[in-house]
Amino acid sequence: MENDFSKPQRESAFGIIIMGAYTTFQIIKGTFFIFVIAFLKMQINDIIYVLLGAFAIILFSFVLAYLRYLKFTFFLNKEKQEFVVNKGIFNRDQVIIQLDKIQQVNINQNILQKIIGVYGLKIDTAGAHGEEVSIKAIDETAAYNLKAHLLNRDTAIDMQPEMEHENHLAEEAPFLRISGFTLFKVGLTSNYGQSLALLAAFFYTVIYEGRQLLDAFKINRDEIQSTVTGMLTIVTVFILIACLLIVLLIINLVRTFYKYFELEISQHKDALLLSSGLIAKKNTLISPNKVQITKYSQNYFQKKMHMLNMSLRQAHFGQSKKGHEMQGNTLEIPGCNPTERDELLKMILDEAPLKGKTFIPDWRFLNLPIFFKLILPVSVFLILAFNIPEVKPFIGIAIAYFAIGIMMIYISYRRHRISVNQDFIIKTSGIWDVSNEIVQPNKIQAITTFQYPWHKGVDVGHLSLHTAAGQIHFKYGNYTEIKKLVNYWLYQVESGNKDWM
Amino acid sequence: MSSDTSFTNETVDLDHLPKYEEILLKQPHPDYWKIICINLSVFFGLMGIGLGSILFFVDEVRPNAIWIVPLYFTVVIIFFLLFRLSFKKRGYAVRTHDVIYKSGIIAESTTIVPLNRIQHIELNEGIFSRIYKLGSLQVFTAGGQSGHIHISGIAIEEAKSIRDLLLKKLDLLENPATETEA
Numbered sequence: 001m002e003n004d005f006s007k008p009q010r011e012s013a014f015g016i017i018i019m020g021a022y023t024t025f026q027i028i029k030g031t032f033f034i035f036v037i038a039f040l041k042m043q044i045n046d047i048i049y050v051l052l053g054a055f056a057i058i059l060f061s062f063v064l065a066y067l068r069y070l071k072f073t074f075f076l077n078k079e080k081q082e083f084v085v086n087k088g089i090f091n092r093d094q095v096i097i098q099l100d101k102i103q104q105v106n107i108n109q110n111i112l113q114k115i116i117g118v119y120g121l122k123i124d125t126a127g128a129h130g131e132e133v134s135i136k137a138i139d140e141t142a143a144y145n146l147k148a149h150l151l152n153r154d155t156a157i158d159m160q161p162e163m164e165h166e167n168h169l170a171e172e173a174p175f176l177r178i179s180g181f182t183l184f185k186v187g188l189t190s191n192y193g194q195s196l197a198l199l200a201a202f203f204y205t206v207i208y209e210g211r212q213l214l215d216a217f218k219i220n221r222d223e224i225q226s227t228v229t230g231m232l233t234i235v236t237v238f239i240l241i242a243c244l245l246i247v248l249l250i251i252n253l254v255r256t257f258y259k260y261f262e263l264e265i266s267q268h269k270d271a272l273l274l275s276s277g278l279i280a281k282k283n284t285l286i287s288p289n290k291v292q293i294t295k296y297s298q299n300y301f302q303k304k305m306h307m308l309n310m311s312l313r314q315a316h317f318g319q320s321k322k323g324h325e326m327q328g329n330t331l332e333i334p335g336c337n338p339t340e341r342d343e344l345l346k347m348i349l350d351e352a353p354l355k356g357k358t359f360i361p362d363w364r365f366l367n368l369p370i371f372f373k374l375i376l377p378v379s380v381f382l383i384l385a386f387n388i389p390e391v392k393p394f395i396g397i398a399i400a401y402f403a404i405g406i407m408m409i410y411i412s413y414r415r416h417r418i419s420v421n422q423d424f425i426i427k428t429s430g431i432w433d434v435s436n437e438i439v440q441p442n443k444i445q446a447i448t449t450f451q452y453p454w455h456k457g458v459d460v461g462h463l464s465l466h467t468a469a470g471q472i473h474f475k476y477g478n479y480t481e482i483k484k485l486v487n488y489w490l491y492q493v494e495s496g497n498k499d500w501m
Numbered sequence: 502m503s504s505d506t507s508f509t510n511e512t513v514d515l516d517h518l519p520k521y522e523e524i525l526l527k528q529p530h531p532d533y534w535k536i537i538c539i540n541l542s543v544f545f546g547l548m549g550i551g552l553g554s555i556l557f558f559v560d561e562v563r564p565n566a567i568w569i570v571p572l573y574f575t576v577v578i579i580f581f582l583l584f585r586l587s588f589k590k591r592g593y594a595v596r597t598h599d600v601i602y603k604s605g606i607i608a609e610s611t612t613i614v615p616l617n618r619i620q621h622i623e624l625n626e627g628i629f630s631r632i633y634k635l636g637s638l639q640v641f642t643a644g645g646q647s648g649h650i651h652i653s654g655i656a657i658e659e660a661k662s663i664r665d666l667l668l669k670k671l672d673l674l675e676n677p678a679t680e681t682e683a
Contacts, residue, residue, distance in 0.1 A: 315643060445618045445644030450610030466648030486613065487518045493615045494598035500618065500643070 005076040005146055008086070014116045015137030016062065016069045021112055022136070023061035028054075033209050064089070074135065076149055083123070083150060085133050095133055097123060103290055103314050103329070105147045107283040114280075119143040123150065124314075124329065151271055151285055174264035175343065178276075182307065182335040183263075187256035188249065189301040190309055190334065190433075195252040199244075260334055267347060274331060284331060288348040290314055292443050292469035292500070296341055297435035308341060309334045312348065315468035329469070345438070349424070353438050356421025359485075361476040362460045365413045374405045418463075418474040420485060425465070427472050441489050442498035443467050449482055465489075468500065519596075521613055526592025526603055532633040533654025537584050539629050545577050593652045595663055600640055602650045612650055616670050618642045624664050626657065636660040640667070 028035070038050055067089045074085045083102075085095040106122040113120055118137040138146070178186075261278035268285070275283045291312045298308040310333040336344065342352050381398050385391045412431045419426045427437045444465050451461035461479030463486070465472040474482070552573060556566050587606040594601045600619075603611045623639040630636060637653040638660050655663070 444615075445642040446612055446614040446648035446650075448610055448612040448647075450605065450608045452608045464647070466642065466644030468643040468645070471644075471647055483520070483522050487520055490521065490599060490613060490615060491518050494617065497617070 005074070005149060006078060008073040008075040008084075010069065010073055011135050012118050012137040012139055012142075013069070014118050015072075015135075016065045017116060018065075018112060018118070018120075018136045019068055020058075020062035020065035023064055024058050027057050027061065033212065037213065074133075076146075083133070097133065099150060102150055104284055104286045105150050106285075107143050107147060108280055110280045113137065121146060147285060151287065174266040176263075176265040176333075176336065176340050178260060178263040178333075178335050180257075180261075183256055183260055184253065185305055185307065186260070186309070186335040187253035189299065189305070191252060191256070192248065195248055195255060198255070199248060199251060256334065260332075263333065265333065265344070272347065274333070286312070286314065286331065289499075291348050292439070292467045293472070294345065294348055294438045295435055296336075297430065297433045299433045306337050307335050308338070310336055310341060310344060313469035349438065349440065351423070353424040353426060354421060355419040355426055356424070358417055358419040359474070359477055359481060360417050361413065361474070362458070362478070363413075364455070364458070364460055365416065365476040366409060369409045369412075370406065373409070374402055378402050416475065418472075418477070420488075425472070425489075427474065437472055439465065439467060439472055441492040442496060443500050444489055444493055445500070447486050447489060449479075449486055451479055455479075521599075521601055521611070524594045524596065524601060526594050526601065529588065529591050529593075529652075529654030530633075530635055530656050533635055534585070534588055536627075536629045536633060536635065536654065537588060538581075541577075541580060541584060545580070549573065591654075593655075595666065600650060600667070602652050612648075614640055614642055614648070614650055616667065618644075619667065619671060622664055622667055622671075624660055630654075630657075634658075638663060 035050070035054075068087070071089055072085070072087045074083065076083055081099045083097045083099060085097075087093050087095070103124045106124070108120045108122065109118075110120070116137075117139070119140055121135040121138055121143050123133045258278045260276045263274070263276035266273050270289075271285050271287045273283060273285050275281060292315055293313040294310070295313065296308050296310045302308055312331045312333070314329040314331075333344070346352050378398050378401065381391075382395070385395055385398070408431050412429070415431070415434055416429050417427075419428070423440060425439045425441060427439075429435060429437075445468055446466040448464045448466065449461055450464075455461060459479045460476050461482055463474045463477060463482045552569065555562055556569065562569075583606050587604065590603065590605055590609060592603045598617075599613050599615045601611065601613050603609065620641045620643055623641070624636055625639065626636045634657045635654050636657040637651065638655060639652075640650040642648045
């Protein structure tokens with residue numbers, strides 16, 4: 001067994017199966033509903049063609065997978081400190097990754113990989129989107145060896161025996177472990193938004209595909225619509241909403257358990273190892289100094305239960321779709337208690353951040369949101385209501401909306417603050433989920449300050465700190481103080497030679 | 502230094518720190534205004550031709566010409582005024598340790614990029630810019646789209662010298678590492 005990866009090598013031969021299955025799965029996923037329609041609409045004797053077609057697809061994917069396997073090689077160039085991957089069936093692609101640009105290395109195992117007994121390895125870089133490398137099949141020792149090689153580039157030069165890394169990885173006791181009960185609490189109290197989006201996406205596909213099916217069967221759509229509307233009485237609506245809420249909670253719980261089951265964090269030399277997952281176990285190794293923004297958040301329920309969610313944001317580059325890329329480079333740690341949080345913060349930031357001098361926004365912070373989110377829509381609504389009698393009974397809702405809106409905006413104003421000391425910038429914000437984002441001044445990439453001309457007289461202005469993992473805004477602050485802060489941060493960034501990753 | 506004496510301790514120094522807001526900024530080259538005018542004229546010219554042909558050929562729209570034509574001209578005038586304003590407000594400066602760029606049509610925003618955070622630099626010359634020997638300089642950081650500076654309308658010679666200056670400083674900063682622009 002080669003341990004130092006210095007010669008070009010292929011992945012495990014099982015990779016053919018993994019990749020073949022993967023391609024087949026992708027194709028079938030894309031054409032699933034066509035298949036269903038075809039099956040239902042066709043005569044019995046035509047089904048043989050469909051099966052033949054399916055067989056052809058599978059064969060094709062496996063041939064592709066075999067070719068890909070043949071052409072996919074990787075090796076570690078020790079002198080240049082680079083990881084080189086050759087791939088491409090028809091065109092030759094070579095991906096070269098400098099070791100110090102590697103952000104994190106993930107070792108995953110999906111169900112198929114678990115059955116076969118191999119691991120998948122993914123390398124995230126700070127490079128543009130799509131440059132990341134994914135090795136689909138590699139056995140366990142090789143995976144961990146490679147990971148150690150990729151991340152401990154100093155030891156790669158030292159040529160330490162690899163077995164030591166092995167033991168090191170195995171023996172290290174995790175300092176943070178999230179129990180099943182904590183996860184249960186997390187599932188009950190957080191991430192509703194994401195689950196809701198998931199549910200909405202699910203319903204959307206069901207309705208969309210269902211409509212296509214109906215079209216295919218030429219079922220009368222009006223008939224269904226009339227039966228559905230006939231079923232909608234007030235009682236059923238309430239039952240339906242209750243069901244939806246319960247489903248939402250269950251989905252939330254399942255998602256939380258699926259993603260964070262047996263979440264453990266342990267420390268290795270100068271990196272943190274996060275592992276979690278119910279069916280597919282995910283291991284992530286990151287170096288703390290590559291974390292750009294450390295964030296912890298807590299809502300009212302979680303405060304009562306003494307737990308909070310943390311997320312570590314790493315650099316993301318390229319103009320990729322928002323959200324998607326961010327998610328990939330954000331590590332979530334749900335359900336820590338305050339002591340665990342402090343420990344983790346100490347590990348990432350070297351010391352527990354203290355809040356320094358706190359700056360609060362001017363009351364003018366309230367003006368724009370109150371005008372655009374409350375006064376404008378409510379007055380439009382009122383104008384409508386006084387002209388259209390049908391809308392009139394709903395005026396009460398508008399008043400409630402206004403009251404709740406004012407309260408929420410006021411809370412967000414009270415929570416919006418930034419506190420600065422020598423080593424940290426802590427931005428607090430949020431209405432329901434109160435979040436604290438912690439940035440070290442040396443992670444700042446650029447600073448923008450801006451001011452509207454009508455705020456010149458009252459000395460109010462805005463600040464954005466650009467980091468490689470997103471921006472931190474502080475709005476409606478005292479402009480003189482902001483300018484002072486900017487000068488101070490510039491001095492810190494420019495005089496110190498602390499790198500940002 | 503212990504962190505509990507952190508911020509107030511530094512206040513004395515703070516007042517002696519160089520102040521970015523007091524730097525005298527350089528305005529874009531006066532010829533750049535001509536380029537803005539050319540660009541705007543091309544844009545509005547095409548739009549005008551489009552509108553004109555619609556007004557001419559589509560009978561149903563023609564009665565609306567009474568308000569469409571004045572509206573068009575007001576928009577044109579407003580745009581020229583806004584761009585003139587923003588042109589006046591632009592300014593840039595290169596300090597020993599950072600690049601400053603100020604801009605904004607209504608809000609005045611100032612972006613500062615420390616030199617040791619620059620990822621790479623781009624110098625562009627457009628067709629019209631070339632006629633007037635102007636160029637635009639872009640400074641990229643790892644801060645993504647929002648954290649980058651785009652300075653237009655610098656005389657090409659000056660832009661090149663700024664670029665070389667920045668590159669030289671980048672090289673100096675990264676002297677030990679063999680890292681070039683990413």
